[in-house]
Structure formats: C-alpha cells, structure tokens
Amino acid sequence: MRPRIVLHIFRKDLVETLRDRRTVVMAFVVPALIYPLLFTLLGSVATDKRGELERTQARIGAWGPVPEDTLRAVEQQARAEIVDRRAQPPPEPEAEARRLVTSKKVHVVLLTPPDSSGPSIPVRVLADSTNVDSDAMERRVSRALTEHGAEILRRRMTALGQDAAAATPLDVREDDLADAARRGASFAAALLPYLLLVLVATSGFYAALDLTAGEKERGTLQTLLTAPVRSVEIVAGKYLAVLALTLAATVCNLGSIALTLSRATAAMETGARFSLGLSSAGAIFLTVLPAALLIVALLMAVGVLARSYREGQSYLMPILLLVMVAGFASFLPGAELTPGTALVPLLNVTLLVHDILVGKAGATQVTVVWAVSLAWAVLGILLAARVFQTEQVLLSGEKPWRDVLSPGVRAGRALTPGNALSFAAVLLVLSFYGSALVEPRGGVVALILASQLGFFLVPSLLWCRLFRVPLREALQLRWPTRRGWAATVLLAAGGWSVGAVAWEQLLRFPGARAYSDWLGELLGKQGQLGLGTALLLVALLPAVAEEATFRGVVLAGLRRSGSRWIAVVGSALVFGLFHVNPYHVLAATAVGLLLGWVALESGSILPGMLIHLVNNGAQVLFDRIPGLGDRLQSPWVLALALSSTAAGLLLVRRSRRPAPEEPPGPAPVSLASP
C-alpha cells in the first residue's frame, strides 16, 4: 500500500463528499440545529404546561360523605373547586370518574363509601395517571389531604392533652447526596451514549453510501479501477474519508449536545447542572473512536455490495438499527459494564461512555473496552478490505456475498496485513479472557506461563501452520550478518534506556506510579519470585514468545503492505496494546518501534530476542539490586546507553543478508491478480 496514493484518494473523496449538500446537511447542519431546537421546544412546551397547571384551579368531584372540613381544606390548599358534589356515589364510581376525567369535567374525584363514620374516614382519590392534567392534580390534592390529615391528628392530640409534636414521631427529611453536577451527569449519561452512537452512524451513512454504491451506480468505480491503484488503496482512501467526516461530525455533535444539555439542565427544576469538561469530552471521543472505526467499516463493506444508491439505503438500514439497539442500552436500568458486556461491540462503548459521564470508569475499563472495540474494528476493516478485493462486487455482480465468501481470493502460503491483524485481534480476545480465567486460580506464575506460551507462542506457531507459512519465513529464523550482530550488541547494551527513559517520563503521572509499584511486586521485588525464576518468566520467556508473535507473525504480515513504516509502527502499536495499562502501552510501544525496526533491517528475529531479553532482564535487576537502577539511570549512563542505541540503529540499517526467498509484495493490481 502506497500512502501517497491513499492520500490522493482520501483527499478527492473528502472534497467530493463535502460538496454533497445532502451529506453536509445531514452530518453537520441538522444535528447542529436539531438539539437546540428539540430541547428548547420541549423545554418550552414543558415549562408552559407546568405554568398552565400551576395556574389552573383543580376541578374536583366529591362523592359520598366526604367530610366538609376536608373539602374546605382541599379547596384552600390545593386551589380546588368542587364541581361535582354527590351525596351518594354512582353504582360504578370508577367508570363514571373515568368518563368525567376524559371529558375534562373533573380532574380528580374524592370518594368516601356510604355509611363511613368513626375516627378514620376512608377517602379514595380517583385519578387517571395517563392524563397529564389529572395526574398533576392528583398529586396536588393528595398532598393537601396528607397535610389536612396531619393537622387533624395534631388537633386530636392537643384535645387529649398531648404534645402535638408527638403526632410526628419521625421527622423525615430527604437529602440528595448527589450534587447538581452529578445529577446533571446522570441525566446526560442516559441520553448521550445513545445519541453519540446514532450520530456516528448517521454521519457516515450518506458519505459511505455515496462513495460505494453511489460510485458503482455512476460507473466511476470502474474508471478508478483502470488506474494503477490497488483495491486496498482504494478502500483505505475511501475509508479514511468517511471516517474523517464521521469524526468531524461527531465532534461537532458532541459540542452541540453538550452545550444544549448544559442549557437544558440549567433550566430544569431538579437543580441538576451539566457541563462537559475537556478531559471528559476527550475521553468520550477516544471511547467512541473505535466504535466509529467499526461502524464506518461496516457501512463501507455493506454499502459496496449494493448496485445502486437506492439499494444501498436498504442494505445499510439494518446497520443503523443495530447501532440504535446497542445505543439503547444506556436507557436500560441495570445495564452495566462487565467482562461479558465489554466483549459486545458498540454496547461496550455505550456503557463505557455512560460510566465516564457518571465518573465510574477507571483506566483499566477504558483500556479493555478500547482494546476489545479496536479488535472488532480491525475485523470490520478486514471485512471491508475483503469486500473491496472482490472484483464481482466492484463491478456490480449478481451475487456479491457469494463472491465475498468464496475462497477464490483467499491468501495462501503467505501472511498478509489483514491476516496479521486478524491474528492480533484473535490473540487480544484470547489473552483478555484467558487471563481473567487463569489469574484468580493460578496466580502470577501461572498467568505469565499461560500468557507467553498459551496466548502468544503456541498460537503463533499454529497460525503459521494453519496458513501453511514456513516458520523460517514468518519468524525470520535466520542468522544475522556480522554487522547485524555488532548492531545487536550495541542495542542490547543500550536498548533498555529507551524503555527506561519512556518509563521515567510516564512516572510523572500518578496512575503510572501505582502501576509501577504493582509491576515491581510482579517482578519479584517483594520476594514472591526467586531471581532465576523472575529472569526466566519476565525476561527469557517474553523475549522468545513475544518476539515470535509481534516481530514474527504480525510484522511478517504487515510487511506485505508494501510500506516499511506501516509494518514497524503497526506491529509496535499492536505490541503496545497488549500491555493493557495505558502507561505500559506507551512504554511498550516505544520499545516495539525499536524492536520492529531491528527485525526489519537485520532480517532476523534473533537480535530482537536478545535485546528484549536484556531489556526485561535489566528491569528485573533494577528492582532486585538496590541502587543499581539509580546508578544506571544517572544522566551520564543514560546518555551513553542512548548513544549506544543510536549507533546500533545506524549500524543495523541494511544489515540483512540478501534473501532470494524473500516473498514479493502483493500483486499491484489486486483485482486482476489471482
């Protein structure tokens, strides 16, 4: 894949999309107008209605021997007028009361059965809860009755020579612990996740439709296919254009919703206040990002199956409905983010956005949902890429799904970028749920063994076998050149400094310090593991298993994208993502960049294994030998180590052996290649 060609396609598609008035109106203008209008209109209607009810005199029916003083009290305290006074209740009082409420002759009927007497008189309040006016007046009348009842009780107590206060043995008062901001957040948390997901889908809907089915219908997709471009470049450019538009629309919408909710809650009588801070908005955006990646991929993959714009609308509608159902979860009471719901695409994002808004989400939850969502997004993107590589789909074939699902274009005897990312997605799910099962039962040692062997090394070997890729090729099992070894020695001597420097910077954040302490414990600082065991588990095993996985299978697949940068950065990001904790992700990504570059340039996995071994081993020793870490991490030693690393990186460039067996890149025009 050539980034400059992807950029040309992206720019052209974005320009064309932004010139489509319908797309721009649907993505930016409508949402910008609809929230303020909707909330203003609804708020205005609600306020008007509330005012009208407050001003309106309650019309009351009083049937049977309702005490006269009670009626006077209701008239005064509930601002009511007795409009239907009957000494005897009708034979079917409920039906008659319903008829009168429906015909708006009364709001509420007070009913006392005939022959009621004694110290306790039954009074039924007949009202229709489905009628707004009747419901509101029922609350007003009931409140008046309760207060009147309390007043009678006080009078009776006084008459009996008792303290009137004894009539109120418990003076109950309700105080809401949630402050205005939390009440506002709770209100927003019910609405915002749903709105955000639906907005992402609707923002991308027309753009995806236009750039897939629309282009097919207009015949421009075929014109594009006659140019020297790969189908993967076409899908990447189009995907990025739709994604950019979707994300831009999402940001605008998020701002619009936040401002509207802020004003709407300020106008509410509940005392709730909502304001979306920059950090929360950023966290929500980052949470929605992988959901947007998945939704856009699905819209593209399904949209291109359609042969016309109209057909595309029918095809894409179910995706919109799915998104709405997932978003609806935020309205459901009791729906929570659990390890189970974290696996469900889109639903997990809805629940996490909810938790972020109410302040319940922690860094681990965010990372897990992000990682799982990203894995789903990768699968969605792979699906889109596969659909775009099916020539009959792009040329408006009769049965597009049959062609997509047929094994005709399936890769064989070589790992591809899609294949590598699928592998990473499978491993991510496997290691996440596998760890959750192993950790509580087996402890740290079992967890490391299971992770390194069960989640990394064995799956990597099986994957190569499944796709009939020789291990020597996939894992780059080659002896480096002398220059490669020299570079390896320099990098092993100084490479640990990259992680150390990155880690030192990250420790400025409080969350990273807590994580570092936990990691120190894991490494045996607290005496859980012996030094040899710690070195075996934390240094040797990861050096072999993780290198085979990330600089082996993943890098081998990404290399066939045709871009060295995509291969190195992609494999580093995947490597980083597996370290779950956000701080560790950053440090591991930095180390992954170094190891990926070395593997690519040396043409061998062995230098990376040695550097990884020394790097992790150094971390164990830093924690075990008092003062060693401080001595080695002094500015002079770090400078020396970084210099050694820089020299190693320079030396490792083009140090690989000439490899006649090196697999060629993918055929440049994939539609025409077998």
Added chain:
Amino acid sequence: MIEARGLSKRYGEVVAASDVSFTVSTGEVVGLLGPNGAGKTTVLRMLAGVLTPTSGEVRVAGHGTEGEAFQLKRALGFLTGDTALYQRLTPREVLRYFGRLHDIPEAALAPRIEALVARFRLTEFADRQCGKLSAGQKQRANIARAFIHDPPALILDEPTTALDVVTGRFLLGAFREARAAGKAILLSTHVLGDAEALCDRVILLHRGRVLDQGTIAEVCARAGARTLTDAFLARVGDEVAA
C-alpha cells in the same frame, strides 16, 4: 501492442468469453463488434486489468496482468461510453486526480492538464462541476482523462454512445489523431458507421466467441456481404438462427 491470447471468463455455468484471441498493433484501430451481451465489455475489462480472466493471457505493451499490472495500466487509457466522471469534481480536478494516481510529477502535471484542456476544448467548462456538464462535454473531459498519462494504447468502450453528431465526430477526429500518433486503439461500438469510418480491422464477437476478424473487406468477403452492416447481420443472424 494489445494482445489477447485465449481469453476466457466464466461465472459459474455462464460463459461470458471463450478463447478470445487477437492483437492490436501500434498505429492501428481495431473494432470489437457484437450485439448486446456478446461479451465485449467483459473482454475489454480483462484487457484493462479490471477483471481476472478464468484462463488466457493479456499483454499490453509487453506487460501482463500478473506481477506487471501497474505497468499494464500505465500503458492503457480506458474510456467508457457511460461518461463515468465524478459529478462534484471539475474536469480540471478529475485530470489532476488521475494524473496523480498515475504518478505524474506535479511539475509536469499542470502543463499536461492545460495541454489536454486546450486539445479537447474544455476551457469553457474546465472549472465547472462535471454533474452540470452536457453528455458531450462530459465525454470530452473523459477522453482527456484517458489521455492524461499519454498511454501508447487505448481501449474505448462505446465511446460515442448517446452523443450528438458534432461531439461524435469530434471524438472520431481525436481517435484518428491518436492513431496517427502511433497509438494502438481497440474500439468497441454498436455504431457500425463509426467502425467503417475508423477501423483498420474488425473483430466480430458473439456469445463470447470470435466469429471472424480481419479487415472490413475481408470480413465482408467471407460473409458474402457488401457492407459491414450486412456482414454483421449475416454472421450474427446465422448464429442467432443456429
């Protein structure tokens, strides 16, 4: 320059093209003639590297589709009759876009675009969105797009369909100029008058198979007809009757 060797394309039981072979040499215009559903578009798509043949081989300027598809596409200009242009881009933007996809350096691209704008008389509407152009203006912009990388071979699929006489004649003139400049042109058309006026040789295609090929005189002689239309009807009519 353009070579098809035993090209076949099957969709399950349906045979869209069967053992199609022909060549188009430098400075030659060859007409690919056939009724609707004859397989012309399938053959052209295989030649353009858009569709993978079930069997057979394609070569354009010496390049095949396997491993050399980029070189093949760079040697080809492809034009269809359904005026497939981006509705919300201007002709100048379309030319720039395809120039970039063909990796033409920016410094060379601007003068190249201006030369094509002048040559195909696009000046008046070069900065108007394609969706607002007439069919003739779109097709002139489209042929400029096919020429943007100055390919040695052209594949033209019904290029004059639905065009008025003036624009049709303008395009035929442009194709003659291209032939004079040494380009190899494969022209698929329903308009047999265009084929008679322009083609050095013709290929009669029906039900995915080549019925006959040669100069117009040779094809007419073999069919016992005086005109290409009579020859076409005689051969295709025979097939339909059979």
